[in-house]
Amino acid sequence: MPVTDVDKNPDALTMTITAEFEADADRLWQLWADPRQLERWWGPPTHPSTFVEHELTPGARTTYFMTGPDGEKHHGQWRIEEVDPPHRLHIADDEVDDEGKPADGGPTGMTVTIAEAEGKATMSVQTHFADRESMEQTIEMGFEQGMIETLDKIDPLLGAARA
Amino acid sequence: MVAIGQGIRTVPFVLTYNQMVVDKKPIRDEEKATDLLFRALADPIRRDILRRAHEGQLSVSALAREHPISVTAMQKHVAVLERAELVSKHRVGRESIVQTQTGALVRARAALDRLEADWRDRIERMEQILETDKGAT
Secondary structure: OOEEEEEEEOOOOEEEEEEEEOOOHHHHHHHHHOHHHHHHHOOOOOOOEEEEEOOOOOOOEEEEEEEOOOOOEEEEEEEEEEEEOOOEEEEEEEOEOOOOOEOOOOOEEEEEEEEEEOOEEEEEEEEEOOOHHHHHHHHHHOOOHHHHHHHHHHHHHHHHHOO | OOOOOOOOOOOHHHHHOHHHOEOOEOOOOHHHHHHHHHHHHOOHHHHHHHHHHHHOOEEHHHHHHOOOOOHHHHHHHHHHHHHOOOEEEEEEOOEEEEEEOOHHHHHHHHHHHHHHHHHHHHHHHHHHHHHHHHHHO
């Protein structure tokens, strides 16, 4: 199990996951930099991803989509904000609708840091959300229908308790 | 009180799953956390506790009086909700007062759990790619 730490903070709206790999930092960086490698791990096997545009250059735009079992497409778009190979990468997540057009919703982002020591690379990915709404969209973008349905039941249940 | 907002929560999960300690840092099993949440919500008495306890004024024994069950049985229901972090408990005198956590907090936590699960899967796939490619050269 390469994951060494998980830090979830519902107040700061962040989740940071850290993992250690038997590889050097350059090799790990390639997993992010090369769109053909990125699409091998970004989407789950049920929803393979295709990166249409992707280049790790500040200001560049990444466009990709994931294809579901019924052929439905989920589009995503990133804005590459900071690039310091092979150590640091900051990506802003631009919300887009199912046709890939810009949509409302707070932008979220992720910061990737990669460090190397004694032939091992440690990667940390921090995902941060602009607000609770965009954080909760993560649930809706998940693929477990049962989970979404159950969560939808929580709110009416706790209706009176909501701030 | 549950230590929300202090990174990895140090509630019963750590004790229960301390065999998963990696590099001396506790790793909470997010799948089990999700199971706990759904199991907690699956029972009508527990859902009723959530409704009644949102103002945080009812004790475990007061809640037990609302149902045809013993205080011991009610304690068990509250414990299930506590493990799923849907309620917290605090003492006032000899009474144990139950307080429902807000829906917003529950949803926020569920979103982060979901995200953690996604990233664990991604990291696993990354590792597989590194191993596959190593074998190929």
